Each structure stands twice: as structure tokens, then as C-alpha cells.
Amino acid sequence: MEILIKASQFILSLSLLIVLHELGHFIPAKLFKTRVEKFYLFFDYKFSLLKKKVGETVYGIGWIPLGGYVKISGMIDESMDTEQMKQPAQPWEFRSKPAWQRLIIMLGGVFVNFVLGIFIYIMLMYSYGERYLPNDNLKDGVWVQDSLAMNLGLQTGDKILSVDGQKVKKFSGLSLEFINGNNFEIEREGKIIDKKIPTDFISQLMDRGKDAGPFIYPRFPFVIGKISEDSPNVGSALQEKDIVTSVNGTLLKYYDEAENVLSKYKGQEVTATVIREKQEKEITLKITNEGKLGVVFTTLPLSDLEKLGYYDLANIEYSFAEAIPAGWNKSWKTLTDYVKQLKKIFNPSTGAYKGLGGFISIGSIFPDEWSAESFWNITAFLSIMLGFMNLLPIPALDGGHVVFTLWEMITGKKPGDKFLEYAQLVGFVLLIALLLFANGNDIFRLLK
Known part of the structure; x- marks a missing residue:
């Protein structure tokens, strides 16, 4: 269907x-x-x-x-x-x-x-207007867990400022900007760093496979997607969709921080704070000898993250008069982005030809x-x-x-x-x- x-x-x-x-x-x-x-x-x-x-x-x-x-x-x-x-x-x-x-x-x-x-x-x-996550809104930077992003020299917490000298407006547009770009600028621990996008970046992106997903993500809270059958927390107060926000008083704002925090309490019982149905609860959890909870992590829609206070989404409504220049600007950007991609397709060293597709x-x-x-x-x-x-x-x-x-x-x-x-x-x-x-x-x- x-x-x-x-x-x-x-x-x-x-x-x-x-x-x-x-x-x-x-x-x-x-x-x-x-x-x-x-x-x-x-x-x-x-x-x-x-x-x-x-x-x-x-x-x-x-x-x-x-x-x-x-x-x-x-x-x-x-x-x-x-x-x-x-x-x-x-x-x-x-x-x-x-x-x-x-x-x-x-x-x-x-x-x-x-x-x-x-x-x-x-x-x-x-x-419909526009609704998106502004790139500037990622105050704590991006989440890097893909090898392609690591090969670019990115680290979790980096703030991506610009691509080819142009400020990135929308986080959702980052992938396309990297596809069309040649270099980018990041902020890491207060320092501005210039980095180069490899010529064969598109080839590397394509080689990840069609189901690989984005190569870079916003940082997500630690949301429980599923409790594994062999987890020491089966039968505990922990539930699916709980958001773990602290362990023994140590703040756990993002999932990417979990490994370092949990490793301090290997094989121990801890008191964790979770958010469940907009309310905070304290529960007891067991940490495995490997520093794990025995759970599967999941993400949340950006709209839910906005409600939780993690990000503020831009929500722009246009009158008809305002929609005319906005529509024109989007058309122009669509055209220029497409021309940039076409140029890369005709450059064999980029590997962009691998992404050329037909009716499917x-x-x-x-x-x-x-x-x-x-x-x-x-x-x-x-x-x-x-x-x-x-x-x-x-x-x-x-x-x-x-x-x-x-x-x-x-x-x-x-x-x-x-x-x-x-x-x-x-x-x-x-x-x-x-x-x-x-x-x-x-x-x-x-x-x-």
C-alpha cells in the first residue's frame, strides 16, 4: 500500500x-x-x-x-x-x-x-508558513556518532557556524549545505576552527547506504525506547518513554553524556530522576558491570523537544504579500542548490554521480x-x-x-x-x- x-x-x-x-x-x-x-x-x-x-x-x-x-x-x-x-x-x-x-x-x-x-x-x-529548528538554537552543539561526521573532524558539542562562508539558517539544511559545500566553520570550546569538506564527501555519503539516516543530529535527551529482556531493570519502576535527566544527582541532559555518567556507577544501584508525562519522578535503577542500564534509546520529534524546553522551533507565518518574496527566495535557493549539485555530478572525483537517480x-x-x-x-x-x-x-x-x-x-x-x-x-x-x-x-x- x-x-x-x-x-x-x-x-x-x-x-x-x-x-x-x-x-x-x-x-x-x-x-x-x-x-x-x-x-x-x-x-x-x-x-x-x-x-x-x-x-x-x-x-x-x-x-x-x-x-x-x-x-x-x-x-x-x-x-x-x-x-x-x-x-x-x-x-x-x-x-x-x-x-x-x-x-x-x-x-x-x-x-x-x-x-x-x-x-x-x-x-x-x-x-503553511515555515517551521524549523534554527541552527543557532543548538546552543550545546551537535551530536556526532556517525563515522562520516567523525571523518570530517566533527565532535559532539561542536557548533557548525557556516558552510562556504554562508551562515547556516536551518539545521535540517545542513546535509545539503555539506553536499554543495567545500569548507565549513565550527566553534569548539570557544575557538573558531576552519575545516575542509573532502572532495569525495558525496561518495562517502552514498556509500553509507540508503537506510543510514542523517550523518549529523541535534543532541537528544536520554529517552527510554525499550527495556531489554536481560536488563537488570526489568520489573523496576523504569518505563518506556521515560526521560532520564539525572543519576545520583549528576545532571544527564543529553543521551550522549550517558556513557560517562553511568560508567561511574558500574554494578551499583542508583537514584535516577526521570520525566514521565511532564512530571519528575525519582526511581531506583541498577547499573550493569559494563556501565549500562540495559535499555534501547529512542529519539523524540522536535515538537516534543520544544515542549520539554530543549529547543525553540522557528514558526513563521506569512501574509500573502510576505509570502511572495519568501516563495521567490525559496525558489531561487532550490535552483542554485540544484545547479551546485549538477556541477558536482559532472566532476567524477566527487562521486556525486553515484547519487544520480531515475524514476525510483x-x-x-x-x-x-x-x-x-x-x-x-x-x-x-x-x-x-x-x-x-x-x-x-x-x-x-x-x-x-x-x-x-x-x-x-x-x-x-x-x-x-x-x-x-x-x-x-x-x-x-x-x-x-x-x-x-x-x-x-x-x-x-x-x-x-
Whole structure:
């Protein structure tokens, strides 16, 4: 059922983005009296799931869910209809239109993607606002227990101040900042220390496995998740969800302090203070000869930690006027972060190519329970990502057509049809290779 919910959200989001992107081409084409022969969601090689002709355009749904397209008369596109190009140009064809009109038609899809992403982020800011843990709020620093964080030279209690000279605003954004960054600054025992992020940091991050979780955490209180069957505290007053805050009068604010505190009382009985249902209680506990309680630790949601006074979460509400710049800023950051990641993917030494994913990876980022906020957040991100990818100067993408049209506008010389055919073919091969590699990565990760 979880897979079905994820897949349904993915298909819905993808379909929405494809249809609106193609509308971005369709509408200016019709405004400039250019004939549109087909408007398709997904590709219809050999046959269609649904199709209906309205006027001069066939609208349909294909069976290959790799995208969609509009087939514009007199244009060399993914259909590779070269026969039409051998005929004399007609007034309604794309090739007969002025270069500036062709440029607008080609940029229409990208324009819609960017505008849609910005609009969704604005509406999300207006509807939900922002709620997050400010990085400045980690007064006692971070919890380091992952080998990757240790290899970076981090220690529990370090305060991460900035990445590449930019102050980190949200703790939840730290992982992404490290992925995109080259160096960072920490405060340790009052001293400011500069550290370098290894070139292959992304590779190390990927090698941890898909279930490894974050490489760095906020510091959590000592919350009892489960009492082990062989624990000396089975049958004691200790209960699951208790929060241990002191042992024999020694303050135990965070779980990462437990080992040092408990090791002082190996094999002894101690008096511990616990918080249970918002009330403090004193109970007697037994410490094993190894300095353990015989329990399994668990974490708490940040909202619960806020109620306990550990952290203050930022909770920002926006009026519609305030949501506009906030949505714009989030869109811009989404785009710039994506560009930084793309640059690292094309640098083999970073190992970022290991993280390149296809449909399985994209589908997996949707939650396994329906959440309108999450769905629209992911859709906005995908819209901006799709807009940028289509701007890349690769033949077979909008960006490739734009480059050829700009060349014509600057030089006054239009590339030959034969050149455009070969360029389209090369671009198509490149895209298929990239698609196979990305989805191959997905399959490889599933088999690991």
C-alpha cells in the first residue's frame, strides 16, 4: 500500500508537470498560428492508451511514461519526422515563423516550469508558513556518532557556524549545505576552527547506504525506547518513554553524556530522576558491570523537544504579500542548490554521480502517507528542476533548440535541416544514455 501511495503521488505530480510544460509550448504556438499536430502526455510509440482529435490537433496519452510532447508542424523534434521537412515550407509551420516567435515557443515550457515552481512555493508559504529548528538554537552543539561526521573532524558539542562562508539558517539544511559545500566553520570550546569538506564527501555519503539516516543530529535527551529482556531493570519502576535527566544527582541532559555518567556507577544501584508525562519522578535503577542500564534509546520529534524546553522551533507565518518574496527566495535557493549539485555530478572525483537517480529515486522522495504540503513541496522542486534541465544546451531539449535559434538571430544564418536532424539524434542518444545510467543506479542500489 505504501508503494502504491508513493507511486500515485509520483504519477500525479509528473503528469501535472508534463501537461503544463507542454502547454507552455502549445499556447504560444497557437497564438502565432503554428499548427500543433499532437499534444501527448507520455510517449505513444506504436500505439496510444487514449487519443482524440479536436480540430487539427490529436490529444492523447501514450504508454511510455518518460515524458510528453507537442508535435509542431515543420519542426525537427523527438518524432524525427524528416519526411515533412523535405516538403516546401508552409505558412503554418514552425520553420516559417520569425526567429523571435520560434524562440518564444521553445522557451514557453521552461517559463511555465519556473513560474509554476515559484507560484507553488508562494502558496505553500502563505498556507503553511515555515517551521524549523534554527541552527543557532543548538546552543550545546551537535551530536556526532556517525563515522562520516567523525571523518570530517566533527565532535559532539561542536557548533557548525557556516558552510562556504554562508551562515547556516536551518539545521535540517545542513546535509545539503555539506553536499554543495567545500569548507565549513565550527566553534569548539570557544575557538573558531576552519575545516575542509573532502572532495569525495558525496561518495562517502552514498556509500553509507540508503537506510543510514542523517550523518549529523541535534543532541537528544536520554529517552527510554525499550527495556531489554536481560536488563537488570526489568520489573523496576523504569518505563518506556521515560526521560532520564539525572543519576545520583549528576545532571544527564543529553543521551550522549550517558556513557560517562553511568560508567561511574558500574554494578551499583542508583537514584535516577526521570520525566514521565511532564512530571519528575525519582526511581531506583541498577547499573550493569559494563556501565549500562540495559535499555534501547529512542529519539523524540522536535515538537516534543520544544515542549520539554530543549529547543525553540522557528514558526513563521506569512501574509500573502510576505509570502511572495519568501516563495521567490525559496525558489531561487532550490535552483542554485540544484545547479551546485549538477556541477558536482559532472566532476567524477566527487562521486556525486553515484547519487544520480531515475524514476525510483524520484518516486521514493514522496511520503508513504498523503500530505498535501509534502506533495506540493516536491512538485515545486521537480518543476524547477525540470525547467533547468530543459534549458541545458543539449539538442533534443528545449535548450538545444534555443541555442540554434539564438545563433540564427545573432548571425542571420539558419542551421541546415540536415545538421538539425543529426544534432537531434545525438541529443536523443545522450538523453537515453543518461536515463539508462540514472535508472541503472536505482536498480544497483536496490540490489545492494
